[in-house]
Amino acid sequence: MARIIGGIATSHIPAIGKAIAQGTQQQPYWKPFFDGYNPVHSWLEKEQPDVVVVIYNDHGLNFFLDKMPTFAVGAATEYSNADEGWGLPVSLPFTGYPEMSWHLIESLIQEEFDLTTCQEMLVDHAFVVPMTLLWPDRRPIRTIPIAINTVQFPLPTPARCFKLGKAIGRAIESFGKEHRVVIIGSGGMSHQLDGERAGFINKTFDITCLDQIINDTAALSQMSVAELVLLAGVQGVELLNWLVMRGAMTGSVSEKHRNYHVPISNTAAAVMILENGTALASSGKSRV
Amino acid sequence: MATSAAPVETRESLQDAYDRIPGTIVFDSRAAMKGYALNKMCYSFNSRENREAYRRNEDAYCEAYQLNAQQRLALKHRNVAELLEAGGNMYYLAKWAGIFGMTVQQLGAQQRGITEDAFKEMLLRAGD
Numbered sequence: 001m002a003r004i005i006g007g008i009a010t011s012h013i014p015a016i017g018k019a020i021a022q023g024t025q026q027q028p029y030w031k032p033f034f035d036g037y038n039p040v041h042s043w044l045e046k047e048q049p050d051v052v053v054v055i056y057n058d059h060g061l062n063f064f065l066d067k068m069p070t071f072a073v074g075a076a077t078e079y080s081n082a083d084e085g086w087g088l089p090v091s092l093p094f095t096g097y098p099e100m101s102w103h104l105i106e107s108l109i110q111e112e113f114d115l116t117t118c119q120e121m122l123v124d125h126a127f128v129v130p131m132t133l134l135w136p137d138r139r140p141i142r143t144i145p146i147a148i149n150t151v152q153f154p155l156p157t158p159a160r161c162f163k164l165g166k167a168i169g170r171a172i173e174s175f176g177k178e179h180r181v182v183i184i185g186s187g188g189m190s191h192q193l194d195g196e197r198a199g200f201i202n203k204t205f206d207i208t209c210l211d212q213i214i215n216d217t218a219a220l221s222q223m224s225v226a227e228l229v230l231l232a233g234v235q236g237v238e239l240l241n242w243l244v245m246r247g248a249m250t251g252s253v254s255e256k257h258r259n260y261h262v263p264i265s266n267t268a269a270a271v272m273i274l275e276n277g278t279a280l281a282s283s284g285k286s287r288v
Numbered sequence: 289m290a291t292s293a294a295p296v297e298t299r300e301s302l303q304d305a306y307d308r309i310p311g312t313i314v315f316d317s318r319a320a321m322k323g324y325a326l327n328k329m330c331y332s333f334n335s336r337e338n339r340e341a342y343r344r345n346e347d348a349y350c351e352a353y354q355l356n357a358q359q360r361l362a363l364k365h366r367n368v369a370e371l372l373e374a375g376g377n378m379y380y381l382a383k384w385a386g387i388f389g390m391t392v393q394q395l396g397a398q399q400r401g402i403t404e405d406a407f408k409e410m411l412l413r414a415g416d
Contacts, residue, residue, distance in 0.1 A: 066328075224305065230309050
């Protein structure tokens with residue numbers, strides 16, 4: 001059976017992709033941010049995941065307002081990146097895993113998550129930047145992208161996102177092949193690009209979030225989307241992706257690493273490793 | 289069945305909650321209806337050819353997407369606040385801003401009404 005070994009929350013700011021492309025990771029502005037990924041590389045090296053489920057939000061590459069799914073699951077053999085309009089180099093494609101994607105889709109729809117299925121899907125910086133941060137050497141690993149709408153309000157509620165994560169966790173662990181799965185929650189932390197409040201960063205809220213994502217998911221899940229915008233900024237709603245990732249942790253969760261750094265571009269940046277213990281999942285049965 | 293869930297919010301109460309957030313226009317149904325043509329045009333700027341076509345003849349490009357006068361004026365002013373007011377969504381506007389090489393710091397400074405250096409300083413201080 002597939003097993004979820006853990007989750008990684010990470011920012012996906014486009015400027016990170018530019019810094020990687022330009023090789024400026026060791027410059028003073030970037031070093032405190034990129035050094036935060038060394039423990040992540042060690043953890044991935046030790047744990048050797050072979051499938052990654054990426055919970056992210058599309059910023060207008062694959063989806064436009066003509067058709068905007070709240071939840072969309074990729075089921076393609078390959079996922080390409082493309083020009084997003086403001087100069088980030090286009091990444092090489094990523095390998096998909098259609099058989100497991102369809103298992104997730106079937107399981108999630110059985111659990112009444114009426115999502116959109118995508119046999120073709122471009123993945124934007126919110127998918128590419130975390131993959132590049134985690135595996136700078138582009139190690140081959142099979143990917144399943146799951147996109148959450150953060151563009152067109154109404155957005156799914158934090159509670160709904162957490163429940164979706166739980167259903168994803170059950171779906172993964174009921175897949176009948178041996179895999180070691182890691183889940184990425186892409187985005188965050190607090191930031192806002194638009195309005196008179198542009199440049200808004202809320203360190204106090206972010207630090208609370210980093211604690212609560214481990215040990216008080218009820219507090220995060222109870223928030224309304226409007227509260228989330230107020231406290232995290234308009235684009236800080238990407239915390240929804242983190243909540244899906246956290247929901248998918250089926251066992252006892254322990255924090256293995258965190259790094260929080262302000263600012264990267266207009267954003268409070270963070271990376272965190274959540275290890276998924278076997279305590280609750282050892283029966284090998286899905287816990288519906 | 290839904291007894292333990294939070295009460296369902298009405299469209300009005302949701303909009304009120306969004307409107308109470310300071311300095312922020314949430315991209316809700318009102319903005320969606322107002323800004324569709326503008327956002328559709330900006331979405332087209334994922335393509336380099338379209339970015340170049342816009343640069344060559346801005347008026348003709350806006351005409352093809354049937355933008356209204358408010359939207360065209362905001363584009364001419366290169367003014368993000370006006371574009372948001374005209375129904376623009378920041379994710380698509382960023383593609384338009386990319387045509388002119390405007391960074392998110394420049395866009396933020398413009399909306400705050402401060403210099404780019406002051407905006408960057410503000411971001412640095414947010415980490416203290």
